[in-house]
Amino acid sequence: MLKMNQINKVFRTEVVETHALRNFSLHVQEGEFVTITGPSGCGKTTFLNLAGLLETFTSGQYVLDGEDVSRLGDYQRAKVRNEKIGFIFQSFNLMPDLNLFDNVDVPLRYRGMRAAERKLRIEKALDSVGLLSRKNHLPSQLSGGQQQRVAIARALVGEPRFLLADEPTGNLDSNTASGVMELLHEINAAGTTIIMVTHDPSLATQSHRNVHILDGQVQSDNTNHVKAA
Amino acid sequence: MEIGPIYRALMRNRLGVILIAAQIAFTLTVIVNAVYIINDRGELMARPSGTDEANLFFINNIGYGDTYNEAVVSAEDLDMIRQLPGVTAATIINAIPVSGSGSSTGMATVAGRIEGVVPTAVYTVDEQALSTLGVELVAGRDFTATDVRYRNDSIARGDNEIIITVAMAEALFPGEGMQAVGRTIYDVNQNASVIIGLVARLQAPWPQSSFVENSMLIPEVYIDNSAIYLVRTEPGQRDRLMVEVEERLAASGHSRILRNNRSLEERRAESYRIDSAMSTILVAVIGTLMFITAMGIVGLAVFSINRRRKQIGTRRALGATRPDILRYFLLENLLISTVGVVAGAVLAIAFNLFLVQNFDMSRIDWYYAPAGMVVLLILGQLAVIGPAISATRISPALATRSI
Ligand SMILES: Nc1ncnc2c1ncn2[C@@H]1O[C@H](COP(=O)(O)OP(=O)(O)OP(=O)(O)O)[C@@H](O)[C@H]1O
Ligand SMILES: [Mg+2]
Numbered sequence: 001m002l003k004m005n006q007i008n009k010v011f012r013t014e015v016v017e018t019h020a021l022r023n024f025s026l027h028v029q030e031g032e033f034v035t036i037t038g039p040s041g042c043g044k045t046t047f048l049n050l051a052g053l054l055e056t057f058t059s060g061q062y063v064l065d066g067e068d069v070s071r072l073g074d075y076q077r078a079k080v081r082n083e084k085i086g087f088i089f090q091s092f093n094l095m096p097d098l099n100l101f102d103n104v105d106v107p108l109r110y111r112g113m114r115a116a117e118r119k120l121r122i123e124k125a126l127d128s129v130g131l132l133s134r135k136n137h138l139p140s141q142l143s144g145g146q147q148q149r150v151a152i153a154r155a156l157v158g159e160p161r162f163l164l165a166d167e168p169t170g171n172l173d174s175n176t177a178s179g180v181m182e183l184l185h186e187i188n189a190a191g192t193t194i195i196m197v198t199h200d201p202s203l204a205t206q207s208h209r210n211v212h213i214l215d216g217q218v219q220s221d222n223t224n225h226v227k228a229a
Numbered sequence: 230m231e232i233g234p235i236y237r238a239l240m241r242n243r244l245g246v247i248l249i250a251a252q253i254a255f256t257l258t259v260i261v262n263a264v265y266i267i268n269d270r271g272e273l274m275a276r277p278s279g280t281d282e283a284n285l286f287f288i289n290n291i292g293y294g295d296t297y298n299e300a301v302v303s304a305e306d307l308d309m310i311r312q313l314p315g316v317t318a319a320t321i322i323n324a325i326p327v328s329g330s331g332s333s334t335g336m337a338t339v340a341g342r343i344e345g346v347v348p349t350a351v352y353t354v355d356e357q358a359l360s361t362l363g364v365e366l367v368a369g370r371d372f373t374a375t376d377v378r379y380r381n382d383s384i385a386r387g388d389n390e391i392i393i394t395v396a397m398a399e400a401l402f403p404g405e406g407m408q409a410v411g412r413t414i415y416d417v418n419q420n421a422s423v424i425i426g427l428v429a430r431l432q433a434p435w436p437q438s439s440f441v442e443n444s445m446l447i448p449e450v451y452i453d454n455s456a457i458y459l460v461r462t463e464p465g466q467r468d469r470l471m472v473e474v475e476e477r478l479a480a481s482g483h484s485r486i487l488r489n490n491r492s493l494e495e496r497r498a499e500s501y502r503i504d505s506a507m508s509t510i511l512v513a514v515i516g517t518l519m520f521i522t523a524m525g526i527v528g529l530a531v532f533s534i535n536r537r538r539k540q541i542g543t544r545r546a547l548g549a550t551r552p553d554i555l556r557y558f559l560l561e562n563l564l565i566s567t568v569g570v571v572a573g574a575v576l577a578i579a580f581n582l583f584l585v586q587n588f589d590m591s592r593i594d595w596y597y598a599p600a601g602m603v604v605l606l607i608l609g610q611l612a613v614i615g616p617a618i619s620a621t622r623i624s625p626a627l628a629t630r631s632i
Contacts, residue, residue: 045629054546054625075550081625082548093543093628097238109231110548138241154547166629 001162001193002028002051007060009046009216020046021057021216028195030161033188035204036197038213044197045166047213051195052085052164053077065161082110086155086192088165092147094139094154100126101135104154111158125153129183145176152183162193170199181206235561242533246565249529253569253605254576256522261577261601262584263511265593270504276441278326278497279394279430281363284317284462285493286471287325292454294484299452300379302483306458307355309481310474315466318361321450322459323353324434326362328496331434336422336445338401340415347400349393349443350433355450359392361461362431367395369410369426376448389447392426396442422447436500467492522605523612526566530558530616541620542627551621558617559610566609570602577601 009021020043028034036044049055050062053069062070065084072080081087094103104125108118126132129149131142139147148168155163165184169177181203188194196207204210205224212220239246290306292299303321310319324331335346352358356372369392376390399406401414409424416422422445431444450456462470475490498505534541541554549557577598584590 049626049629052546054628075552078545078548078550078553078625081546087546087628089543089628093539093546095238095540095543097241098234099237102234102237105234106544107547109234110544110550110553158548 001030001032001065002026002195003061003063004051005061005063007050007062008058009043009050009055010058019216021050024060024217026211026218026221028162028193030193031188031191032209033185033194033207034196034209034211035207036195036211036213037199037201037204038219042213043216044213046216048164048166048195048197052087053081078110082107082158084161086158086160086163088148088151088155088163088168090167090170092139092144092151092171094147094150096139099136099138100131100142100150100153103139103150104157107154107158121157122153125157126150128156129153143176144172145179148172148176148180149183152180152187156187156192160192162195163187165194165196167197167199169203177203231557232560232564235557236564239561239564245529245533246568249525250565250569250572252522252525253566253609254573256518257570257573257598257601257605258576258580259518260515260604261573261593261597262581263515264601265581265597266590267508267511269591270508273436274501274504276432276436277430278432278493279362279364279428280326280432280493281461282493282497284464284467285361285363285459286462286467286474286491287322287457287459287493287496288471288475288478288490289488290456290458290478290485291488292483292485297454297484299454299456302481302485303450303456303458306478306481307357309477310458310460311357313470313473313477315463315470317461317463318357319458319460320354320357320361321456322358322361323451323457324350325457325459325493325496326350326352326432326434326444327436327493327500328434329436329500333433333440334416334445336397336401336414336416338412338414340419340421342415346417347397347443348440349397349445350435350440351445351447352431353447353449353451356448358446358448359428361459363461364431365429366392367427367429368407369424371426372446372448377450378448379450379452381452388420389422389449390425391422391448392428392446393424394431394442394444395427395429397444398424398427400440400443519608523608526562526609526612527616529565530562530613531619534558534616534620538623539627541623542625542630545623545625546628554621554623555617558613558620562609562613562617563606566606569609570605573605574598574602 004024004026007021007024011018011020036047038044050057061068069080101122104122105118108121123132126135129152131146131149139150169180172180184194198204207224210222210224211218292302307319307321310316332351333348334351335348337346355377356374359366359371395406398409402409409427411424413421413423433441433444435441460470460474471490475487478487544554581593585592
């Protein structure tokens with residue numbers, strides 16, 4: 001599903017060079033639920049951005065879903081993101097001026113899908129996160145947990161092969177967070193590969209596999225035998 | 230097309246939209262009417278005077294002293310001028326077309342009749358008038374030397390043989406102006422004048438006058454020590470001859486003052502100075518307004534793009550390509566501008582109707598408002614393209630990086 005080999009990512013500013021990832025290699029199988037942990041600044045978000053084709057890397061090879069995406073152009077990368085990847089962000093990143101329906105619609109618009117089919121999918125996605133009845137509300141009229149559910153609906157609506165989440169529960173209290181986690185487990189159980197960055201060690205144990213990053217390299221890669229219900 | 234969500238998002242930020250749309254509407258109102266006025270003035274200024282303007286100049290000659298005899302001096306002067314190489318013809322004339330000053334009278338087809346009097350400019354000239362002015366005789370005959378009467382205050386104005394413009398003949402004899410030759414018309418003192426010729430066109434001295442196309446030529450030289458010599462030259466000889474004629478007149482030894490040695494082109498430009506100044510000001514107003522409007526659009530676009538950097542990054546992360554982002558902002562601008570130009574077209578027509586009712590203005594042609602709408606829509610798209618391109622450069626990584 002996802003194969004990163006010997007990836008290097010260097011941020012160059014006028015003053016410093018930061019090696020965010022060094023000779024980073026990781027393989028993720030289809031259907032896995034992988035959590036990524038590590039101290040602040042170790043390169044978790046950088047890894048996620050590279051995995052999600054949000055950024056380019058300095059050297060190495062990245063094969064996604066059987067396709068070498070290391071040297072794709074900007075336009076093709078956007079298309080791959082749109083069709084294969086769903087994103088969930090720590091601060092939800094909903095469009096404040098659009099209602100829930102239009103928010104979930106955003107990725108579908110870029111796919112050039114017919115209005116009738118979009119509507120069907122959007123309502124199904126909103127229904128699956130329990131917010132269909134509020135499709136005409138604005139994000140600001142929802143709680144944080146509800147907003148993150150909308151963001152999850154938006155990530156799922158295009159039926160991506162895998163889901164990338166950067167601390168999806170980081171801005172939520174623990175009750176709300178466990179609700180979101182349950183939702184992610186359901187999604188994973190339905191077949192979507194999930195890679196999730198988290199600071200919370202207890203969440204890390206709820207996945208199939210936990211990868212710990214230190215200084216831009218994989219420090220440990222453990223399979224969890226205890227799975228959450 | 231994503232007009233729906235763009236429109237709904239705009240509706241949540243109405244103030245900026247309304248301000249820019251109002252500015253576009255106002256700009257459209259002003260430019261449509263200003264362009265119309267400029268074109269209107271332009272047409273006015275472009276009307277031909279009927280004369281060979283490019284090759285004409287004139288000079289005022291004022292004699293003084295007991296021994297000065299204008300009849301003798303002017304005959305001598307015209308003789309000298311007509312013999313200069315490069316001079317086509319010369320005449321002595323009381324006023325210059327489109328110069329702003331001259332004399333006028335009213336003519337009627339029935340002696341003593343007040344109503345139906347046709348106002349007209351009066352040019353008193355000698356027999357070389359038509360060839361000097363370069364006007365085109367379309368019926369009847371030209372003046373001859375024997376037609377010309379030399380007159381002063383002691384000799385009353387009598388009956389005349391005159392040449393008038395076709396426009397004036399039409400005003401006197403509606404529908405049969407071209408058959409006016411041979412007919413008699415009367416001035417306010419009931420002096421009779423027989424029309425012996427018609428010229429195609431000769432404008433009065435006053436370009437703003439309502440009877441600017443009505444002119445009457447009388448073969449008469451009035452002796453009062455003040456004369457205007459009008460000189461027509463071969464093409465390209467005018468400026469040289471202006472100098473030469475003035476020098477020779479000055480050197481002739483008569484006691485006189487020479488003034489106003491001017492070309493007709495120069496005089497015409499002066500007569501239309503206010504019109505051309507107004508056009509220049511209006512062009513400046515149009516340019517300024519369009520610039521300010523464009524800047525307003527750029528400002529709003531830059532502001533809203535900066536405010537939405539993270540949203541744009543998120544859209545990119547969710548699969549928007551750079552062309553998608555560009556299209557978003559072009560469409561957004563198109564929506565705002567469309568509201569502005571539709572309102573502006575209505576306002577422009579309303580404002581024009583106001584001008585029609587309150588000032589001496591005509592209705593704008595139908596295509597002015599649509600043309601203005603297209604121009605402002607294009608201006609809007611051009612103004613927004615820079616900020617929109619900068620928006621396409623926002624990295625999708627912004628979705629995860631900044632809060
Ligand atoms: N755009 C950038 N320019 C320069 N350096 C950067 C940039 N983005 C990240 N870095 C640096 O790269 C390193 C890895 O950053 P990254 O955001 O991946 O860390 P992280 O593990 O996600 O940290 P956190 O847990 O705080 O989110 C850090 O040293 C960071 O300062
Ligand atoms: Mg991070």
